[in-house]
Amino acid sequence: MKPEDFEELLANCADEPIRFPGAIQPHGVLLTLSEPELKIIQVSANVGTLFGHAPEALLNQPLHKLVGAEHAQAVQAMAEDNTFFDAPSLHVTFKGAQFEGLLHRHQDVLVLEFEPRLEDFKPRARNGRTSDLGKMLQRLQSAKTLQALYAISVNEIQAMTGYDRVLIYRFEEEGHGQVIAEASAPFMELFNGLFFPASDIPEQARELYRTNWLRIIPNASYEPVPLLPKLRPDTGQPLDLSFATLRSVSPIHCQYMQNMGVLSSMSISLMKGDKLWGLISCGNREPLLVPNDLRMACQTIGQVLSLQISAMEALDLSRQREEKVEALALLDHAMKAAEDNVFDGLAQQGQLLMDLTLSGGVAIIEDKQMHRYGNCPEPAQIRALHKWLQDSGQPVFSSHNLASAYPPAAEYQAVASGVLAMSLPKPVDNGVLWFRPEVKENINWSGDPNKPLNLETSDAGLRLRPRTSFEIWKVEMAGISTQWSHGDLFAANDLRRSALENDLSRQVLRERQAVRARDELVAVVSHDLRNPMTVISMLCGMMQKAFSSDGPHTSRRISSAIDTMQQAAGRMNVLLEDLLDTSKIEAGRYVVKPVALDVSQLFEEAYSLLVPLATEKGIDLSFNAEPGLQINADPERLFQVLSNLIGNAIKFTPRQGNIGISAMSNGEEIVFSVRDSGEGIAPDQLPHVFDRYWTQAENNPTGSGLGLYITQGIVKAHGGRIDAQSQLGQGSEFRFTVPKVTVVANS
Template structure:
């Protein structure tokens, strides 16, 4: 093939993939097709063979009422059928026109009513002697009793061949890679056997598969037909070709007709097999001579296809369930090993290498836990495993499976003898971790029906270069290298379930470690605070006794000692405050902070607060006020609530300059009492405001001794009362803290 021919071939191949098979503009000649307007039932389009079959020229029928072609009685049958909620529920339409018997088939599609008048096949004699209904009932019963998928397939092809008389009936299953395999066949002894053969994906292009998915059955009584065009060619209302996706008479691609002839058949019928809404496979029928199976019998075959589809889905689901059950015992052993491991979950798995390998029927496993790498069985080299694991992590898939690893990860070609297939899982942790199962290469010969690399050919004709379907269906053997046995549903389930268990156990370990750390911290804080409180009390008492002995009005030495004693007392006071704060923080963090609420009168509480806090404000000439709505009562812990007020008011006084103001309010709002502490200080910077209630947050300027725990504890106390606290501030305009406490009615 010259470069020019090759380029032309690629272009024609692309055009073939885009061939408008839904819009052929023609039908097969074993019937008539009309498009009708509703509700008038005027003829919009009609197939040109109306002149041959009914002796009426097509152009003169356009725009005419349907009864002008088929008569009033038959038109009335059509109108009656249209009254059904779904056209499939309508009774069969049988017409005799111009000495020919027809079956009427109705469907709507894309806003148009389509009526097909298919020539009725009279005196059709299938191979079985029983009637269609009797045979169908017996067959459906046999399908339901089948004990395996293969039995289902074998029953189906044998019974359909007996019912229809086709020379060959086979079941063709699509593989994930796109190609398909014949998995069951019933053929005349003189026919070439296709059972077990693989057919390339190009034999059934993607657009044809989509048509098979949406339309259960297609028939070609005679591949040697001449297409019959529609008149007019385009729909008058849209000026587009008529979509014949669901038309029984739809004309098919000439390439497909030639493909049939090359296979040695002139008639075909295909029935879709669906799994959910996905095309699982086809029942494909072929006959060496033209064969027109009547509509009634085709409907029975379609029913078989639908039942078989349901049975396939049900039995595959049972098979998946069986595969999962086989893994349960091993998964339980591995889960217990992870629980019992004193270190981490992956160490537990590493102690059960044989169970872990058997879980996925692997030839080797690798367990990665950060710098540790454990290998068992036949595995790639450590550096290769690390590189593969890094690539898997970059993909970001929790569980990954491939039976042809080199096709997606080329470096794997270097070790495909031991790892043509890989199944892997990992946990979302900062450190590297994961389990990888390896399967070796399984070299096998795949029997293809013809050379899969040459699905189509090129030929010169009077019209120029054109595609020609392949003419050879001889067995073409291809050795498949770098491929392992496929990972089953059960293997994938096992990897996912093991990952779930590992994740749960890993998280449980982290929670236990954190709980132990919290308990240890709480115990340490409690011990330290208890052991320090007694010495601090002694220091305070001794400082008081020493102050009596040394006067600040005495000699120079006495004044220096008195000043030092004051400093010691202040330091001891701060130490006691810090110890109390640490204890409160520990309880809040652990969710063990408790209060002792009682009925409190807000006005009385404000009087006490003012008497205790006002002297702090007077030292800075700050005006302070407390105002409360009359008769406010709350249910609160008096000591803890005063701690909140003193903390907020103390902060306000601390960060308000001399001659400033601090105002405290209490108002009833709904079911809450809202307390507000407002100051005229410098305010809190906007980038600090969201963090004022964080642990250890503090403003350094003007607060050299702050621990950063006061507001955190304040928030904890408010929330322990069932309230909430918020802060608002504008730099240069002061701050406002508001907290709520449920009111007591």
């Protein structure tokens, strides 16, 4: 076929006017009505043959001229109340034949259809019995599996309607469909299990199936009956017959039916949410018109079956998950038991990993290590694939046609046409990749999917013509594996979650061990260095006695050096104590031993120790406590807090400044305050004053940055809290709380 012919073919296919055929099937009559007058504005040309009225004489006439006042009033009531489906049936008689009226509104016009009323319709009971809707619904609800549900549906609908063949056709992701259940008479060709190419049901036809539950063709060899006039007088456009029971179908489809050996068909849509899941397709070798009430029953069955399929598929998904739980638990245990990392644990469970997803091979990657089990691509190929997967940014990836997304996979599609992979957000390469081989499954096609269209030439140009042969074609699916199921995807995601949790748990454990080791090192170093530092201090004292600062020049130099050594040793002792306290605070092992303390006595001790430092800078140091205050506190540790806060205040308060220390009762606690008139703390630094290693850089060259951090730890160990307020140039205030001594009344 020439390219230009193919383009014309596609255009013809896309333009097939299946919603606007301009004609109906000949077993009934259709007319359209204006509102609210109910005047006939279009009518099918066979109204003369079936009803004995010339079509031209009915146009622009009120409906009662055709059906009588009583029936016209019934139509008016249905239209006004929008009770098109709940109202009593409209039964009329023309030329001695009974007809049933069906009414609907679409695109601002009423469409009234009449088709023969079949009161004596009795289907042939091919399975030895007839069926009714109530019993059928009970049997549908009793189905325990999807396949049982399908089998009950096709057998019951065949019993109700008498069709020679009833099958369920499910659409696949790729667009084609498969017959998954069938009830057929012995003389019918069997289609169960066959695949039909997507071109058999074009997209516009699928859209009609999606919006319209039911379509019926009583006799595929019919001659279409045109509408008069051809176009709607009110719009000048063809009448949209999407929801008309009598809508004439594509002649291509009628030929398609005859090629399949059937002259009558009925299709019932099966929906999953708002998507077309499949069809119940009924066919009969001879013409067959199923009454409307029975068709409505079949439509109800289709709706119930749709709900049942959705519910049972959900149960099936749950079952798929449950089947993976035991294997996932074993893999979780293996990851926990691994010494170094989670992937080492998985690497010992190659067969279990393959069984988890029914894969042909699996690769486990952790940095430079790679473990392969089963049938896998070569290591270099796996590394390249893994890098591509990492670049895609998907933590879990799946494909049953890998080469279509990653062309290099065509080199090894025999072992890895499908891949399922997961990885963790770690700085090193890691992941698990499952592989499935190319199935090269032989699919039974009804017709050749590679040549789905035949051509014929007509006066209208190049047209589609349905296949004339339904020979079964065997097609090898190159580069395609069996699809990864919902359960497989669940397993990969759950394994990743479990691996991530175990990996994070290991990281936390390693960090805890590192902290513990650091604390132990600090404790050992503090203990082991304290004795040498004490010896150094003692020796410095002895040397100081031997060299007087009033002696000769050499003696004074040695005396000054000894003073420096003593200061350094003292600072080293303080730093060792601070490091030890810091380690205990971070490890949550800082312990205080509170006793009842008198605040006034505590202030006196602090004053006697710190007032010399304040006097040296001319700073006024004042203590003020409410009388009788008692607290529960560790004497040594609380004195450390006061010494640190007051010492900092003296250090950063300029000469002739003032510092006030106070203690006041506040309910169940005592609030201590240390306020100075110093230089203050910058607003951007204030939130960080209690951080480790924070120091006020100016005027503090020897600060370790641990004093306030330890102070906060001591206050918290007492069950209190501490905060700081400051303004540059105006001073700072540190406030902390300590529990008050509880006085128990005598009983």
